[in-house]
Amino acid sequence: MRLLITGGGGFVGARLARTLLARGTLAGQPIDHIALADQAAPPADLLADGRVSARVGPLLDQCAALADEAFDGIFHLASAVSGECETDFDLGMRSNLDSTRALLEALRARQQRHGALTRLVFSSSVAVFGPDASVPMPPVVADDTLPAPQTSYGMQKLVCEHLLADYTRKGFVDGHAARLMTVTVRPGRPNGAASSFFSGIIREPLAGVESLCPVSADVRHPVSSPSSAVAGLIAVYEASRAQLGGRLALNLPALNVSVGEMLDALEQVAGPEVRARVRFERDERIAGIVANWPTGATAARAAALGLKPDQRFTDIIRQYIDDCRQRPDAATTLKGLN
Amino acid sequence: MRLLITGGGGFVGARLARTLLARGTLAGQPIDHIALADQAAPPADLLADGRVSARVGPLLDQCAALADEAFDGIFHLASAVSGECETDFDLGMRSNLDSTRALLEALRARQQRHGALTRLVFSSSVAVFGPDASVPMPPVVADDTLPAPQTSYGMQKLVCEHLLADYTRKGFVDGHAARLMTVTVRPGRPNGAASSFFSGIIREPLAGVESLCPVSADVRHPVSSPSSAVAGLIAVYEASRAQLGGRLALNLPALNVSVGEMLDALEQVAGPEVRARVRFERDERIAGIVANWPTGATAARAAALGLKPDQRFTDIIRQYIDDCRQRPDAATTLKGLN
Numbered sequence: 001m002r003l004l005i006t007g008g009g010g011f012v013g014a015r016l017a018r019t020l021l022a023r024g025t026l027a028g029q030p031i032d033h034i035a036l037a038d039q040a041a042p043p044a045d046l047l048a049d050g051r052v053s054a055r056v057g058p059l060l061d062q063c064a065a066l067a068d069e070a071f072d073g074i075f076h077l078a079s080a081v082s083g084e085c086e087t088d089f090d091l092g093m094r095s096n097l098d099s100t101r102a103l104l105e106a107l108r109a110r111q112q113r114h115g116a117l118t119r120l121v122f123s124s125s126v127a128v129f130g131p132d133a134s135v136p137m138p139p140v141v142a143d144d145t146l147p148a149p150q151t152s153y154g155m156q157k158l159v160c161e162h163l164l165a166d167y168t169r170k171g172f173v174d175g176h177a178a179r180l181m182t183v184t185v186r187p188g189r190p191n192g193a194a195s196s197f198f199s200g201i202i203r204e205p206l207a208g209v210e211s212l213c214p215v216s217a218d219v220r221h222p223v224s225s226p227s228s229a230v231a232g233l234i235a236v237y238e239a240s241r242a243q244l245g246g247r248l249a250l251n252l253p254a255l256n257v258s259v260g261e262m263l264d265a266l267e268q269v270a271g272p273e274v275r276a277r278v279r280f281e282r283d284e285r286i287a288g289i290v291a292n293w294p295t296g297a298t299a300a301r302a303a304a305l306g307l308k309p310d311q312r313f314t315d316i317i318r319q320y321i322d323d324c325r326q327r328p329d330a331a332t333t334l335k336g337l338n
Numbered sequence: 339m340r341l342l343i344t345g346g347g348g349f350v351g352a353r354l355a356r357t358l359l360a361r362g363t364l365a366g367q368p369i370d371h372i373a374l375a376d377q378a379a380p381p382a383d384l385l386a387d388g389r390v391s392a393r394v395g396p397l398l399d400q401c402a403a404l405a406d407e408a409f410d411g412i413f414h415l416a417s418a419v420s421g422e423c424e425t426d427f428d429l430g431m432r433s434n435l436d437s438t439r440a441l442l443e444a445l446r447a448r449q450q451r452h453g454a455l456t457r458l459v460f461s462s463s464v465a466v467f468g469p470d471a472s473v474p475m476p477p478v479v480a481d482d483t484l485p486a487p488q489t490s491y492g493m494q495k496l497v498c499e500h501l502l503a504d505y506t507r508k509g510f511v512d513g514h515a516a517r518l519m520t521v522t523v524r525p526g527r528p529n530g531a532a533s534s535f536f537s538g539i540i541r542e543p544l545a546g547v548e549s550l551c552p553v554s555a556d557v558r559h560p561v562s563s564p565s566s567a568v569a570g571l572i573a574v575y576e577a578s579r580a581q582l583g584g585r586l587a588l589n590l591p592a593l594n595v596s597v598g599e600m601l602d603a604l605e606q607v608a609g610p611e612v613r614a615r616v617r618f619e620r621d622e623r624i625a626g627i628v629a630n631w632p633t634g635a636t637a638a639r640a641a642a643l644g645l646k647p648d649q650r651f652t653d654i655i656r657q658y659i660d661d662c663r664q665r666p667d668a669a670t671t672l673k674g675l676n
Contacts, residue, residue: 089508132503134584134639135482144473146484148503148586155504159497165470165486166493170427246472248486301472 007077008036063102067109082153083192096156108172127154140296150292177249185320194289205277208335214283220295222254253309256296265313339367345415346374401440405447420491421530434494446510465492478634488630503585515587523658532627543615546673552621558633560592591647594634603651
């Protein structure tokens with residue numbers, strides 16, 4: 001089978017590609033080829049695999065051609081992140097909404113020209129949830145909580161969920177939508193996401209660098225490890241419509257954890273000197289965005305697919321440390337760890 | 339003040355225009371001008387009013403120019419109807435989604451160029467609600483019921499609700515969104531709406547014509563009279579953000595009534611011979627769409643604005659008969675009524 005991963009050069013996309021290549025199969029079919037579409041070239045280890053090709057450039061420019069290409073399945077992860085969508089509204093509308101619609105239109109054209117229904121996993125986000133004056137958000141959001149996005153990023157993800165559901169209902173694509181929790185610990189540099197600090201307060205101290213935490217220690221948030229997020233995307237791809245339990249997006253499993261608990265876990269894994277590298281310095285812009293996010297999430301439909309949340313934040317930190325050790329070419333280093 | 343009504347040549351739009359012209363004010367301001375934008379020219383009585391102008395043509399072509407026009411408020415009613423959106427997917431996406439986005443972009447450009455925030459009332463629809471396998475729809479939907487559209491029309495309305503909410507949050511427009519219930523009794527010919535029969539089973543018998551009812555008599559549905567719908571749109575325009583109670587769309591008041599109760603009311607108003615002109619002939623396509631609609635709606639936020647549902651379906655029928663008598667140029671006639 002031939003697969004396409006949009007955002008395939010990114011952190012989650014590249015990890016998904018590595019996991020799929022290591023498995024060798026998806027939904028019982030051997031994986032012959034994975035194309036990675038992204039603004040930048042994918043990591044060298046992926047390009048070195050004979051089954052991988054790269055498509056570098058804006059997704060919006062790549063979509064039309066997909067109408068005549070034979071991809072059996074697509075993981076659509078490409079997205080501008082929340083912080084940059086707040087700063088640059090047009091960028092978010094183009095990258096998140098227009099690109100997704102162009103992708104859906106290309107797959108609809110493929111279905112109509114060639115009779116081929118493409119399975120499309122869309123990575124939505126817990127950012128679809130928020131409070132509106134008209135409807136208080138429950139502290140812990142469920143699959144069927146009413147979404148009320150408080151960021152343009154969240155709005156764009158929610159709109160794409162509903163576009164996908166209707167293109168699926170019409171038989172244009174076979175859409176499966178999953179809401180990712182905040183994936184942590186991300187390697188590399190801080191990015192424009194308002195949630196970036198959820199990785200920064202672990203990654204930077206482990207690299208011997210001071211990190212600023214822009215919110216208070218009692219802020220709670222639903223997170224998942226990179227491997228859990230990837231496992232969720234694969235399970236959602238492989239699930240039948242009946243197993244998914246509907247066309248609407250489902251929540252992926254979350255570990256609901258406070259910033260203070262994350263730092264306790266950091267101390268437990270790496271010691272008090274490492275934890276001491278985190279300094280609290282409130283950033284009103286970030287804190288304001290985060291205050292409108294849910295403090296936790298449940299994932300009943302994902303649980304029915306056999307997906308489980310990460311059990312302990314210490315495990316998530318150890319996964320990150322293992323990743324750094326296995327891939328010493330990564331930008332992020334570890335300092336002062338035994 | 340200067341107002342624009344998109345869909346201003348249509349049934350609800352023209353009635354809204356007449357009501358506003360008769361009031362002479364909106365939100366305490368004298369109404370100097372109302373522009374009516376529609377595919378077809380508005381009714382002659384409106385064009386005869388010196389305060390009215392017409393803009394005939396596709397809304398999508400008219401939007402860009404709005405960036406440099408000084409409209410204080412806009413009622414955005416223009417829409418392709420549910421039946422035609424199911425038949426012609428592209429038409430619905432263009433008429434309902436692309437046109438609304440182009441309107442929002444024009445008003446955003448106006449705000450950025452001229453510093454003027456335009457109040458925009460968006461007419462959404464009870465069609466945003468539906469059942470998904472993942473979440474059973476309550477029989478009676480409330481303001482905060484999770485929407486799960488089962489038609490492309492409903493999806494497009496829901497997507498526009500969320501676009502409007504985010505453009506409002508960003509300060510690009512002052513968006514107020516209200517979900518219209520099924521407006522009945524509509525004059526004229528049956529249209530492409532799947533809900534068209536909710537008017538047809540009253541209008542046709544009153545005109546001496548046989549009418550086919552495509553669903554069974556026990557089908558229940560939330561409806562409103564034309565005057566209630568117009569009163570709702572005006573109240574939602576005039577409400578402050580605090581009075582609206584949030585950025586998300588609110589339900590307008592509904593009379594929750596069964597087809598059988600509608601026909602009982604018809605008999606009460608017009609006699610058994612008129613009722614006998616309705617014949618039940620099931621249409622699986624229509625019945626399938628209607629089966630996915632709510633059987634009733636509540637409207638707590640609209641009630642807080644002082645809006646009340648129609649109390650009796652007989653009143654709604656009498657409103658229609660009065661309209662026909664007051665406007666004998668209407669296409670629809672009355673036959674055999676005393």
